[in-house]
Each structure stands twice: as structure tokens, then as C-alpha cells.
Amino acid sequence: MPQTIAFYDRVDHALHDSSLQTALHRATSRFIGNRASAISALGDADRLRDQARAIRAHALAHLDELLPQLAANVEARGGHVCWASDGEEARQYIIELAHARGVRSIVKSKSMASEEIHLNEALEAAGFEVIETDLGEYIIQLAGETPSHIIAPAIHKTREQVSELFQQHLGMPPTTEVPLMIRTARQALRQRFLQADMGISGVNFGVADSGAIVIVENEGNARLSTTVPRIHVAIMGIERIVARLADLGVMLQVLARSATGQKLSVYTSLISGPARPGEEDGPEEFHLVLLDNGRSQILGGQYAESLLCIRCGACLNACPVYQAIGGHAYGSVYSGPIGAILTPLLQPDLPDAHLLPQASSLCGACQEVCPVRIAIPDMLLRHRADAVKAGKVNPVEKVAIAGYTLTMTHPAIYNAGGKAGRFFSRILARKGHFRRLPPPLHLWTKQRDFPALPPKSFRELWAERKNQRRSSS
Amino acid sequence: MTTGRRRAILFATCIVDQLYPTVGLAAAELLEQQGIDVDVPSDLLCCGQMAFNAGFRDDAYAVAGRTLEVLRGKGDVVMPSGSCAAMIRHLYHELFAHTPFAGMAAELAHRTYELSEYLVDGLGVTDVGARFNGRITYHDACHGLRFLGVGKQARALLSRVQGAEVVPLPGCDQCCGFGGLFAIKQHTISTAMLDRKIEAIASTEADLVVTGDVSCMTQIAGGLSRRNIPTRARHLAEVLANMVDAR
Numbered sequence A: 001m002p003q004t005i006a007f008y009d010r011v012d013h014a015l016h017d018s019s020l021q022t023a024l025h026r027a028t029s030r031f032i033g034n035r036a037s038a039i040s041a042l043g044d045a046d047r048l049r050d051q052a053r054a055i056r057a058h059a060l061a062h063l064d065e066l067l068p069q070l071a072a073n074v075e076a077r078g079g080h081v082c083w084a085s086d087g088e089e090a091r092q093y094i095i096e097l098a099h100a101r102g103v104r105s106i107v108k109s110k111s112m113a114s115e116e117i118h119l120n121e122a123l124e125a126a127g128f129e130v131i132e133t134d135l136g137e138y139i140i141q142l143a144g145e146t147p148s149h150i151i152a153p154a155i156h157k158t159r160e161q162v163s164e165l166f167q168q169h170l171g172m173p174p175t176t177e178v179p180l181m182i183r184t185a186r187q188a189l190r191q192r193f194l195q196a197d198m199g200i201s202g203v204n205f206g207v208a209d210s211g212a213i214v215i216v217e218n219e220g221n222a223r224l225s226t227t228v229p230r231i232h233v234a235i236m237g238i239e240r241i242v243a244r245l246a247d248l249g250v251m252l253q254v255l256a257r258s259a260t261g262q263k264l265s266v267y268t269s270l271i272s273g274p275a276r277p278g279e280e281d282g283p284e285e286f287h288l289v290l291l292d293n294g295r296s297q298i299l300g301g302q303y304a305e306s307l308l309c310i311r312c313g314a315c316l317n318a319c320p321v322y323q324a325i326g327g328h329a330y331g332s333v334y335s336g337p338i339g340a341i342l343t344p345l346l347q348p349d350l351p352d353a354h355l356l357p358q359a360s361s362l363c364g365a366c367q368e369v370c371p372v373r374i375a376i377p378d379m380l381l382r383h384r385a386d387a388v389k390a391g392k393v394n395p396v397e398k399v400a401i402a403g404y405t406l407t408m409t410h411p412a413i414y415n416a417g418g419k420a421g422r423f424f425s426r427i428l429a430r431k432g433h434f435r436r437l438p439p440p441l442h443l444w445t446k447q448r449d450f451p452a453l454p455p456k457s458f459r460e461l462w463a464e465r466k467n468q469r470r471s472s473s
Numbered sequence B: 001m002t003t004g005r006r007r008a009i010l011f012a013t014c015i016v017d018q019l020y021p022t023v024g025l026a027a028a029e030l031l032e033q034q035g036i037d038v039d040v041p042s043d044l045l046c047c048g049q050m051a052f053n054a055g056f057r058d059d060a061y062a063v064a065g066r067t068l069e070v071l072r073g074k075g076d077v078v079m080p081s082g083s084c085a086a087m088i089r090h091l092y093h094e095l096f097a098h099t100p101f102a103g104m105a106a107e108l109a110h111r112t113y114e115l116s117e118y119l120v121d122g123l124g125v126t127d128v129g130a131r132f133n134g135r136i137t138y139h140d141a142c143h144g145l146r147f148l149g150v151g152k153q154a155r156a157l158l159s160r161v162q163g164a165e166v167v168p169l170p171g172c173d174q175c176c177g178f179g180g181l182f183a184i185k186q187h188t189i190s191t192a193m194l195d196r197k198i199e200a201i202a203s204t205e206a207d208l209v210v211t212g213d214v215s216c217m218t219q220i221a222g223g224l225s226r227r228n229i230p231t232r233a234r235h236l237a238e239v240l241a242n243m244v245d246a247r
């Protein structure tokens, strides 16, 4: 999505895109239903979520010990660690490595961190052939798009649209039968796995005490990407760490149940370095890129809680705004409620970043489903306060709020305002409603009526009632 | 809660005061029925939520600070709005953190209640002698539901309304799209959310859609009447105080 289109235009575009609406509705309702039954099947979901939060909070509080521990354990097993303070350093490390090892073809499994640093573009510009192997990622790569959901990158596409893409790019005969479509993609991808010199993956959890990284998936493509090519590069946001292997019991459960509604993902891979002497499977080289890219700035501040996120995507599915506009309308790498928190922090140069936290009714559905109970609405409110402090405010709104504050701190003005409102209401309202209001309230009455003001306010009626009672007693 | 002859402040909120006086009267009546002396301070205006939600914290501080002063030293505060009660209970903490008002805000949060919560959890009543001949469905307003845990109380109260058939609302906990200034600033998203809510309400063929927040009620009622759907939106208090005509 080009960034030149303003946020509001993207929103309108999304609201009028009927394929998008169909795709979003189908997918988010399925996700919501699956999550709800998987969580209720737990019986004690609340306790598990509390534990998950505690595990993540502990990890963040001890990042300064756990990250070096993870790195030392990875290196002890023959792996390499790159500390990348930003996207540029990460890209450079990977590109230099690929050049040095004579890499030509690269397979990737899903990684939002790689999206965050725009790795694909950089690798392609450096002359490497890059293929996404997660089915959803593969679809959007064919379409030349970016993911619109953390765990379901092609959620915005209907089956019919995917079929067209496959017909066009892979020569598939016309069909919308899912097994056939999957088989087509699998055949196209198989060759790529075998040719690839390097596999790049994301990381769901880095485990400090054992030096392992954990990748969960349902298609087996991550397992292939990390074992078949001779070099494996894993990119991990520095916050995605847990202290102990024993923590995974809780984390994997809440992740799978919150993300897809599964008890566990189909494949859970624990990778701890390259193949050891005598081992047949596994890459010759393993590199772990620890990506900061703004995260250490968030630590300890008023948005620190956002680093607890395990990228399950549940808040996106539950969000009525996301359900209405999808991920691309946000224009950012991370979309939905958690994206609205992270984007102003991780992509501060995005011109519309400050608008994303505005695109919320603060309903709290996100916090309700979040497996680590992140207080997303509170942080949206903090972003709004930051935007006001930074002067990123609509001038009409500024005037409106000034008027509001004056009114609500002066009973005399409040009462006079009420009287004036009731006067205009008597003249302009019809049958108990306003069908049209002057700007900026016309934005309300475009699709909604507004109630006429009653002849008397509650406090006027209350005062009258009190007087009557006094005189009758 | 205080004991003996009970007193409570009815904080009717600015929207009830200006747009829905019957909701205020209904709430007062329900409390008086339970033997509560109801006090409505004449200079009590607004909780400050509009400014706070828009990010104007200095403005919110001025409005809410004044409200803190007005409510200082008074007894229980009852509000016919989950959203405004949540502002006081949940958000004043952050608004007044590290200010001289922090202690007062915490103290106020402890004695502030949403109406249905006060009736059911506080006073232990569910049957308030209400009658309504018709079909009712209930919309969970978000802030009451998610920040105060209100919902079961309203359902308990509605289940005792004589003559009423209470039917479930599909997606009852899905936001109606109001969200304060969001309803205007992001009006296209807001009304897309409203469309879904209206569709669900229409599917119940209810006479009334009842909710505990007048802001959501304004959004829903505005959508219903614009789309000529006969279901009427009413506040829970109006139904409980027999202030809704059968039609």
C-alpha cells in the first residue's frame, strides 16, 4: 500500500471494497469462534493468562540478563548472534552473510520482524531471489502486497481472488477448491525449498536458559525453511524472550488457543543451533538476529506493556474497527489494536501514525481477548494525549474541546448553553429528531438521527419536583 | 456502602441531563423506591470523559477536578452510565496520578457505582416491580461490561420485568460504534459498526433494545430511526421505572 494515500481515504476504500468485506467477515468470525471455544475449553483460562502475563513480564524485567544468556547459549552451540540496533544493521548483516556464502536463492517462513525491516525488498535489490513459503505470505507475494494480519497475512483475500492469482501466476486450472489450490502452491514451492541456499524465519519465543528458539506453524514450511537450506537465519525482536524452557508449557498453549483456536499448533520446532557433527538434519550454519529497532526505547516507559505481546492476532480479530477496515487501511506493518499502539513507536515517521490510535471506539474487546492482558485501550488513550501534546490535533476539535471545558467548568455557561440548545431544537428538530445538523455535527447526521432536546433538562425537572414536594409537605 | 438511612448522590451525567431527563428521573425513582435519599447536586456537571478520551488531559483535569471537588465528602455516587462510572473508577487513577487529587480520586472511585450494579450488588434487589408488555433485548455497553463487569445485573433486573419477553441479542457485546468523538471523527467506521448492530437488533424483532448507557443509546436510536426500524432504544432505568409506553 502506498503511504501517500491518507488514512481516511484508505479507510473509505476498505469500507467500500466488497471482496475485502466478505473476506474479513468470513475469516474474523471463524477466528473469533475458534478462539472462544478453545479458551472456554480450558476451564481455567484466566489463571493461564495470568501465568502467561507473569512469564512475559518477568522476561521483560530481566531482559538485560536474559538476552546475553540466550546469545551465549546460542554461540556455545555453534550458532552466531547479530545484535541489530535497527533495521539497517539487520539487513546489512543478512545481505553480507548471503554474499559471503554465495547464496542465490532464499526461502522465507513467516516473520513479522522481517516485514518490519522491509527485508524482502532489500534482499531483492541486492540480487537475491526470495520466496515466501507460508501459504498466506506466498499469496500476497504473488499479489505484490504486504500482510494485513499478523498471523493470517492474506486474510483480506477471498478464496476466489486467490484462485485467480494462482491461475495467473502458477497456471492453475480454474477452481476454488481449497485442497486443489493448496496442492498447486505446494508443488510450486517444493522446488524452491530444494534449491534454496538460505532459509530465513521469524521467532515466536527465544528461550534464554536453553538457547533455543521456538517456531510454531501449521504448514510445515517453517520446518523445511529452517532445515533444508545450508544456512538458517532467524530474526527475533529482542522482547520475544522467555526465561526458561519450562515457560513454554504455558506460552504455547495460550498462543495457539488465542491465535487459531488450536490446542497446539501443528508444528512446534525448537531449534538450538546448526546441525551437530554426525546429525543428518539441520543447516550448516545458524544465525540469530536480535532486533531492537526501537524496542529498548519502549521499555520502562508508558507503553512498556505493549512489549508483552506475543503476536497472536486475537486483538485484531476481536476489534470491530479491524473487522470493518482490515489491516491495509492502517498503512503500517502492524495493524489492529496492537498495531495502533506499536506503529507510532516503531514507525514514527509514518505520516498517519498518530491517527491510528484515534481509530478506536475504546470498546476494550482487544484487552478482553489478549492472552497476556495488555491494557490496549489505556495505551491508545496515552497516544492520543501524546498527539495533543505534540500539537497533532484537528483545529475544529481543539476549539470544540475548549468550548466543552469552559462549559463543564462553569454551571452558568452550562445552563445557558442548555437553554440555547433547547431553543434551537424547538425550531429545527422534527418529530423528535434532527435529520440534519450543521458542520461538524453533520458527520453525525449523515447516517444517524440525533435526538431533539427535551423541553427541560433533568436538573430543571428535578428542581421543580423538589419544590413541589416541599410545598405539598 | 454506608448503613442506616441511606443517601446517595445521583450523578446523572451531562448527556442524561441535557438529552434524556426521563432517564435521570427514572434512576432517582428506582433509588427512592429502595428507601434511598437521593441528592442531585446542582453544580455537578460532567466526568470529563470527552476531553480525556480525545487526549486533552489538561482539559479533562479541569473538568474532572471540579467534579472531584463537588463530590468531596459525599456518600455513594450512582450513575446511570457505565461509561462515565468507568471513567471515574478506572481512568481517574491515571488522570490524577502524581497530582494533589490522587487520593481524592481513589477515594471517589471506591464509592462510585453504575446504577444496575448498585441496585443488584449493593442493595440486593432484582424485582423492582416493573412491567412491560413486549419483547426486550439487551445491548451490553462496552465500558460497563469490560471495565466494570456490568451486564449480569441488568439481565437479572430485566428477567423480573413482568410481561416482558427478554430475547438474546446476537453479538450483544459487540460495540455499537459510538466511542465519543470517534462517532464523528471516524464517522464512516462508526456507522459501519452501527450497521451491524442495527442488523442484529432488527433480527430480534424486539419492541425495545435496552442498554445501560445513554451514549450508546443515542447512537443506536439514531441508527434505528434513520433506517425506519420500529424497535425503540431505551435506557434500563426507564424500563425498570415503568417509564416506557407499551405502544
Ligand code: SF4
Pocket (backbone or CB within 6 Å): A258, A308, A309, A310, A311, A312, A313, A314, A315, A316, A338, A366, A369, A370, A371, A372, A373, A374
Ligand atoms: S496485543 Fe495481545 S491479543 Fe494482540 S497480538 Fe499481542 S498478545 Fe495477541
